[in-house]
Amino acid sequence: MEKRSGALMNTVNELFSEDCVFVSSQSTKETVVKEVGTKLLQKNLVTNEFVEQVLEREKSYPTGIDLKVLQTGLPNVAVPHTEAVYVKTRMIVPIKLTAPMRFYNMIDPQQSMDVCFLFMILNNQADEQANVLAAIMDFITQTDAAEMKQFFALNDTAKIYAFLTEKFKILKS
Amino acid sequence: MIKILTACGAGVNSSHQIKDALEKEMSNRGYDVQCEAVMVKDVNDEMLSKYDIFAPIAQTDAAKNTNMPIVDCGPILYRIPAMAVPVYDAMEAAIKKLKK
Numbered sequence: 001m002e003k004r005s006g007a008l009m010n011t012v013n014e015l016f017s018e019d020c021v022f023v024s025s026q027s028t029k030e031t032v033v034k035e036v037g038t039k040l041l042q043k044n045l046v047t048n049e050f051v052e053q054v055l056e057r058e059k060s061y062p063t064g065i066d067l068k069v070l071q072t073g074l075p076n077v078a079v080p081h082t083e084a085v086y087v088k089t090r091m092i093v094p095i096k097l098t099a100p101m102r103f104y105n106m107i108d109p110q111q112s113m114d115v116c117f118l119f120m121i122l123n124n125q126a127d128e129q130a131n132v133l134a135a136i137m138d139f140i141t142q143t144d145a146a147e148m149k150q151f152f153a154l155n156d157t158a159k160i161y162a163f164l165t166e167k168f169k170i171l172k173s
Numbered sequence: 174m175i176k177i178l179t180a181c182g183a184g185v186n187s188s189h190q191i192k193d194a195l196e197k198e199m200s201n202r203g204y205d206v207q208c209e210a211v212m213v214k215d216v217n218d219e220m221l222s223k224y225d226i227f228a229p230i231a232q233t234d235a236a237k238n239t240n241m242p243i244v245d246c247g248p249i250l251y252r253i254p255a256m257a258v259p260v261y262d263a264m265e266a267a268i269k270k271l272k273k
Contacts, residue, residue: 061182061213061231069256083183083212106187107231107247123185131193133186137252 021157053082062104072145078103081121093120178224242267
């Protein structure tokens, strides 16, 4: 297949799995990453070191994304992930947090923020065609803001999954 | 050719997005640019010496021992022109100063 810069090779249905959507009542990033990471390990989607590596990376290279700068009233999100070697697939694991959780800003690591939703990225391919983060940002910034607010208010994994499979678009170059 | 090194924590998602964006936009602006994306923890003075500009996603002291131009490229990650254009402008200014 001809290489297209910025194009994802997965379909939307391959990027999300209905049994890998979570709603968590954990109060810290350590406990929620462990809670979800343990389930991903049981499904053989990540390695034994995944949880430890995600948390280690988050300390030095945080993944919080400040959406206040968009001025559309959206809550902040984070995109925890780690190096490709600790992951066995390419997919996004949505995690709704029932209570705000503190993360630090990816592009300004001294700044902390409250986050209400995680898009945990599993990406075992380090090339521009596998740009899962870009697809997430397009989803957030190009979906109607009112609909995105409704999405972030969802606490039902089936509804979260349904919204994503309907609205998440494959990148076009 | 202008050689740019970009870096992020895991070397998978953010830095590759910056690489792709910089190569495309700088080409549109008429510059021959080649980017490499690495993990910040792998950046050292010897690696930096092979590049003209360092373009991390966030401020880091990885290039503190060099005099090379540094352009923080984090806002490109939002994929919104209003946030990316100032970064592209700063990158273009850095390229012009190189006089290559």
